[in-house]
Amino acid sequence: MKDRYYLAKAITLVESTRKDHKVEAQQLLSLIMDAQHERAKEIGDSAPTFRIGLSGPPGVGKSTFIERFGMYILSQGHRVAVLAIDPSSSKTGGSILGDKTRMPELSYHDDAYIRPSASHGTLARNTNEAMILCEAAEYDICLIETIGVGQSETIVAEMVDMFVLMVPPAGGDEIQGLKKGIVEISDLIIVNKADGEFANAAREAAAEYTSALKYLHPSTSVWNPQVLRVSAKANSGMDNAWKLMQEYYHVMKRSGELSKKRGEQRRLWMWRQISSELLDRLNSDKEICELVDQLEQKVFNGEMTSGTAADHVVDIFTRKYSDAK
Amino acid sequence: MKDRYYLAKAITLVESTRKDHKVEAQQLLSLIMDAQHERAKEIGDSAPTFRIGLSGPPGVGKSTFIERFGMYILSQGHRVAVLAIDPSSSKTGGSILGDKTRMPELSYHDDAYIRPSASHGTLARNTNEAMILCEAAEYDICLIETIGVGQSETIVAEMVDMFVLMVPPAGGDEIQGLKKGIVEISDLIIVNKADGEFANAAREAAAEYTSALKYLHPSTSVWNPQVLRVSAKANSGMDNAWKLMQEYYHVMKRSGELSKKRGEQRRLWMWRQISSELLDRLNSDKEICELVDQLEQKVFNGEMTSGTAADHVVDIFTRKYSDAK
Numbered sequence: 001m002k003d004r005y006y007l008a009k010a011i012t013l014v015e016s017t018r019k020d021h022k023v024e025a026q027q028l029l030s031l032i033m034d035a036q037h038e039r040a041k042e043i044g045d046s047a048p049t050f051r052i053g054l055s056g057p058p059g060v061g062k063s064t065f066i067e068r069f070g071m072y073i074l075s076q077g078h079r080v081a082v083l084a085i086d087p088s089s090s091k092t093g094g095s096i097l098g099d100k101t102r103m104p105e106l107s108y109h110d111d112a113y114i115r116p117s118a119s120h121g122t123l124a125r126n127t128n129e130a131m132i133l134c135e136a137a138e139y140d141i142c143l144i145e146t147i148g149v150g151q152s153e154t155i156v157a158e159m160v161d162m163f164v165l166m167v168p169p170a171g172g173d174e175i176q177g178l179k180k181g182i183v184e185i186s187d188l189i190i191v192n193k194a195d196g197e198f199a200n201a202a203r204e205a206a207a208e209y210t211s212a213l214k215y216l217h218p219s220t221s222v223w224n225p226q227v228l229r230v231s232a233k234a235n236s237g238m239d240n241a242w243k244l245m246q247e248y249y250h251v252m253k254r255s256g257e258l259s260k261k262r263g264e265q266r267r268l269w270m271w272r273q274i275s276s277e278l279l280d281r282l283n284s285d286k287e288i289c290e291l292v293d294q295l296e297q298k299v300f301n302g303e304m305t306s307g308t309a310a311d312h313v314v315d316i317f318t319r320k321y322s323d324a325k
Numbered sequence: 326m327k328d329r330y331y332l333a334k335a336i337t338l339v340e341s342t343r344k345d346h347k348v349e350a351q352q353l354l355s356l357i358m359d360a361q362h363e364r365a366k367e368i369g370d371s372a373p374t375f376r377i378g379l380s381g382p383p384g385v386g387k388s389t390f391i392e393r394f395g396m397y398i399l400s401q402g403h404r405v406a407v408l409a410i411d412p413s414s415s416k417t418g419g420s421i422l423g424d425k426t427r428m429p430e431l432s433y434h435d436d437a438y439i440r441p442s443a444s445h446g447t448l449a450r451n452t453n454e455a456m457i458l459c460e461a462a463e464y465d466i467c468l469i470e471t472i473g474v475g476q477s478e479t480i481v482a483e484m485v486d487m488f489v490l491m492v493p494p495a496g497g498d499e500i501q502g503l504k505k506g507i508v509e510i511s512d513l514i515i516v517n518k519a520d521g522e523f524a525n526a527a528r529e530a531a532a533e534y535t536s537a538l539k540y541l542h543p544s545t546s547v548w549n550p551q552v553l554r555v556s557a558k559a560n561s562g563m564d565n566a567w568k569l570m571q572e573y574y575h576v577m578k579r580s581g582e583l584s585k586k587r588g589e590q591r592r593l594w595m596w597r598q599i600s601s602e603l604l605d606r607l608n609s610d611k612e613i614c615e616l617v618d619q620l621e622q623k624v625f626n627g628e629m630t631s632g633t634a635a636d637h638v639v640d641i642f643t644r645k646y647s648d649a650k
Contacts, residue, residue, distance in 0.1 A: 026630075026632070026633050026636065029630050029632075029633060030629070030630075030633060033627065033628060033629055033630060034628070036627065037626070037627055037628050040627065046627060125631075125632050128630070128631065128632070129630060129632060132630065181506040181509045181510070183509070183540065183541060184506045184508070184509055185506070208536075208539070208540050209540060211533075211536055211537070211540075212536070212537045212539075212540035212541065214533070214537075215508065215533055215534060215536075215537035216508060216509075216537065262627070263625040263626070263627070264625075266624045266625060266627065266630075266631050267621055267624055267625050267631075269631035269632075269635075270620070270621065270624045270631040270634045270635050271604075271635075272631075273631055273632055273634075273635035274604070274607070274635045274638050274639055275600045275603070275604065277635055277636070277639045278600070278603045278604075278607075278639060278642075279596075279599070279600065279603075281639070281643065282599070282603075295595070296592055296595065299591045299592055299594075299595045300588040300589075300591060300592050301362070301588070302358065302361065302362055302365065302371060302587070302588070302591065303358060303359070303362050304355070304358055305351075305354050305355075305358060305453070305454060305457065305591075306450075306453065306591050306592075306593075306594035306595040306597075306598055307351075307354075307450050307453070307454060307594075307598055308351050308354060308355060309595045309598075310594075310595050310596075310598030310599045310602055311351065311598075311602070313595075313599050314599055314602040314603060314606070317603075318606065
């Protein structure tokens with residue numbers, strides 16, 4: 001199913017909250033998983049695709065980078081899909097990630113597929129499944145874009161092979177809103193806008209990130225996180241960025257770390273989804289919701305321990321379920 | 326209840342897994358919370374105590390530090406309780422955190438209370454509740470000790486006012502097993518063993534941590550994480566450590582950040598405990614456990630999506646509950 005129309009329809013299906021759509025989506029995914037699994041055995045490669053996460057604060061130039069970088073990897077014979085997780089779109093009304101108008105050239109290319117984030121913010125589960133669909137549609141490179149605030153970048157880091165952080169040519173303390181820990185989980189830090197009047201600032205920023213990284217602990221023993229300067233606007237550095245990413249991909253693959261990482265990510269997501277579905281069911285009960293609100297306030301004020309409140313909620317939830325029948 | 330005997334009994338009660346003990350424990354905690362809440366209103370201070378987390382790799386000298394530092398703050402007129410979260414004790418059979426024999430002077434002092442970690446590893450919920458009990462027993466400083474591996478230091482960071490990381494006088498890349506992100510969540514980094522032959526190495530390490538911190542993002546706008554050299558063995562630097570900690574405490578308190586932080590921590594723990602209790606109930610069902618094992622393997626191998634597996638598990642769990650009646 002190389003057709004973009006069918007891919008878009010399939011993604012809409014997995015994003016749907018309608019019960020019959022959900023059943024259909026799971027059937028479709030199951031067929032795909034079987035086929036992928038067979039194919040993996042056939043070609044002796046459980047990860048023939050490359051999943052790249054790209055995060056960075058608003059205004060750093062992610063769209064321009066994706067446009068240029070995407071065109072570059074297309075020129076290398078790849079097919080690229082761009083997905084987005086955007087926790088801000090519903091709340092702040094900020095710019096829409098993955099917006100096609102921000103990547104005009106890439107979005108019209110036959111071998112590229114861009115999926116803007118849904119207006120309500122795209123759920124992690126949907127993105128995980130959309131990625132599987134894109135890979136089935138023979139996009140061998142998946143780029144997942146997010147902004148570096150809130151929880152979204154941790155979520156993205158936990159569903160991709162490589163996590164790339166894009167930063168402006170400025171000191172770390174000048175960057176607003178970057179989440180704690182994001183530097184430490186990055187496999188590659190790209191300093192953008194490294195040209196013209198910012199060339200020197202970018203050099204300094206890159207040097208400082210390099211020394212900061214020296215003191216942080218890499219997530220895998222086979223790869224030391226790198227720092228790279230590019231200018232998306234001037235279209236320079238795309239080749240180096242891709243070279244470093246490929247290096248990472250091959251090192252991770254040869255060492256067996258990549259398939260281990262993917263397996264562990266899948267297991268993590270399974271448990272995360274079990275938790276979140278249980279909490280969803282809990283929160284979809286109006287009466288329990290009201291109780292939770294009251295208890296939450298008490299807990300926040302220090303009038304009740306977290307444990308006591310949790311016991312209450314779980315007791316009532318499980319009692320309700322037993323009564324439901 | 327200033328009596329250590331009753332405090333120890335109360336903590337044993339909240340740690341118990343027996344159902345009647347649990348009920349008793351919740352009643353006791355509820356009485357205490359009410360009293361604390363009343364007192365907070367009376368004195369106009371919702372956080373009259375100070376909760377300090379201390380983490381660091383094995384062998385860094387945490388026990389010696391706690392012994393000296395504890396004696397120092399006792400000399401300043403405080404009462405100190407030392408608790409431990411130790412994820413390793415059950416698995417690796419490593420040294421027991423909070424072991425009294427490792428803090429001989431402190432453990433015999435009337436104004437100190439040391440609770441060694443239970444042999445099965447101490448659960449976060451128990452530690453949260455033990456801390457409340459210690460505060461009710463008029464220990465105004467709570468030190469929560471953990472080793473800097475696994476998830477324990479994140480857990481500790483999320484239950485204390487200030488998170489302190491202790492490191493050896495060595496380069497970041499030479500420290501084995503320190504968890505990613507731990508440097509970034511630290512409010513204070515203490516380089517220990519900064520004397521004798523290690524004096525220079527400690528100075529270098531401190532300088533490198535200082536520049537690494539410059540590039541990371543502080544968790545609160547009112548405090549910039551600090552780096553300090555001490556020598557627990559030579560009993561030097563305890564006054565400076567305490568001075569910095571008090572500075573942090575007062576800045577956080579005056580700005581209102583401390584009570585906000587505690588409220589948010591309590592809320593976080595409530596949700597975390599709801600999740601973990603739901604998962605506990607799920608995992609205590611033998612049949613579901615077997616299913617989960619099978620699905621987990623399939624998910625790990627890439628034969629099934631995480632979402633599909635999660636749906637299965639949750640469906641069967643909730644169906645079982647409806648049937649249970």
